[in-house]
Amino acid sequence: MTTPILEAKELTQKFGGLTAVDNVSLHVGVDELVALIGPNGAGKTTLFNMLTGVNAPTEGDVYLAGEKITGKKAYAVAQMGISRTFQNIRLFSDMTVLENVLTALTNHYKESFVSSVLRLPSYYKTEAAMKEEAMKLLNDFGLASVAENRAGNLPYGAQRRVEIVRALATRPKVIFLDEPAAGMNPEETADLTRLIKKIQSEYHTAVLLIEHDMSLVMNIAERIYVLDHGHLLAEGTPKEIQDNPEVIKAYLGGDADADA
Numbered sequence: 001m002t003t004p005i006l007e008a009k010e011l012t013q014k015f016g017g018l019t020a021v022d023n024v025s026l027h028v029g030v031d032e033l034v035a036l037i038g039p040n041g042a043g044k045t046t047l048f049n050m051l052t053g054v055n056a057p058t059e060g061d062v063y064l065a066g067e068k069i070t071g072k073k074a075y076a077v078a079q080m081g082i083s084r085t086f087q088n089i090r091l092f093s094d095m096t097v098l099e100n101v102l103t104a105l106t107n108h109y110k111e112s113f114v115s116s117v118l119r120l121p122s123y124y125k126t127e128a129a130m131k132e133e134a135m136k137l138l139n140d141f142g143l144a145s146v147a148e149n150r151a152g153n154l155p156y157g158a159q160r161r162v163e164i165v166r167a168l169a170t171r172p173k174v175i176f177l178d179e180p181a182a183g184m185n186p187e188e189t190a191d192l193t194r195l196i197k198k199i200q201s202e203y204h205t206a207v208l209l210i211e212h213d214m215s216l217v218m219n220i221a222e223r224i225y226v227l228d229h230g231h232l233l234a235e236g237t238p239k240e241i242q243d244n245p246e247v248i249k250a251y252l253g254g255d256a257d258a259d260a
């Protein structure tokens with residue numbers, strides 16, 4: 001097993017009388033591409049929310065690169081190296097594509113207040129370096145030609161790509177993608193598949209992916225966790241998951257290639 005960059009130990013989330021996630025442990029290795037699947041209401045988003053600091057777990061702990069991050073707020077977790085996209089696109093739709101990516105880079109380019117206000121030479125240098133990094137990312141993900149377009153005017157699939165690039169611009173250790181293929185047409189999904197592989201292979205960033213599109217999951221995930229009614233039902237390679245009778249019974253309905 002690779003060294004885990006992310007580790008969750010015995011996480012439980014209760015909402016009043018409902019146990020949405022029950023005693024789930026998982027790990028994601030450095031550079032690993034892991035998927036989390038399960039039927040609607042299985043607890044996937046609730047688990048994501050605990051891992052990213054949106055909700056504190058009722059029980060259990062989360063470790064990022066060996067450091068305990070349980071109970072830290074979402075912004076602190078983001079600064080420590082977890083970034084995510086959401087089921088509903090959350091771009092700054094009135095800003096350009098480039099500006100959206102630049103907002104994510106600001107944490108890495110510290111410029112003093114004085115040099116910013118006085119527009120000292122170092123200010124322009126920093127601005128140029130940020131723009132160069134943002135344009136490299138946009139270029140790598142086929143978005144350079146729309147850098148100056150208003151983000152809200154892009155087609156749906158391109159907006160999703162911008163969101164992923166913006167998450168990557170924070171230079172995370174792990175990137176969480178919450179149903180990135182939702183609402184995409186087959187061509188957009190094929191583009192997305194290449195993009196996600198690139199995050200892993202060229203940016204050496206671990207990926208944890210929630211996705212209902214089984215062909216996408218089986219195509220790119222190295223390992224899969226299956227949640228069912230808040231419990232971890234199975235863990236394994238795509239092949240092991242497809243062949244697992246419990247998974248087939250509880251989730252895939254006997255057809256491993258069908259969408260959930």
Ligand SMILES: Nc1ncnc2c1ncn2[C@@H]1O[C@H](COP(=O)(O)OP(=O)(O)OP(=O)(O)O)[C@@H](O)[C@H]1O
Nearest residue numbers: 015018019020038039040041042043044045046047
């Ligand atoms: N804030 C909340 N308060 C109360 N119950 C909640 C809350 N968030 C989620 N739940 C419940 O927890 C369970 C798990 O929901 P969750 O959204 O995590 O599932 P999911 O696997 O992400 O589903 P989907 O695939 O539909 O997004 C559901 O029964 C849901 O109604």
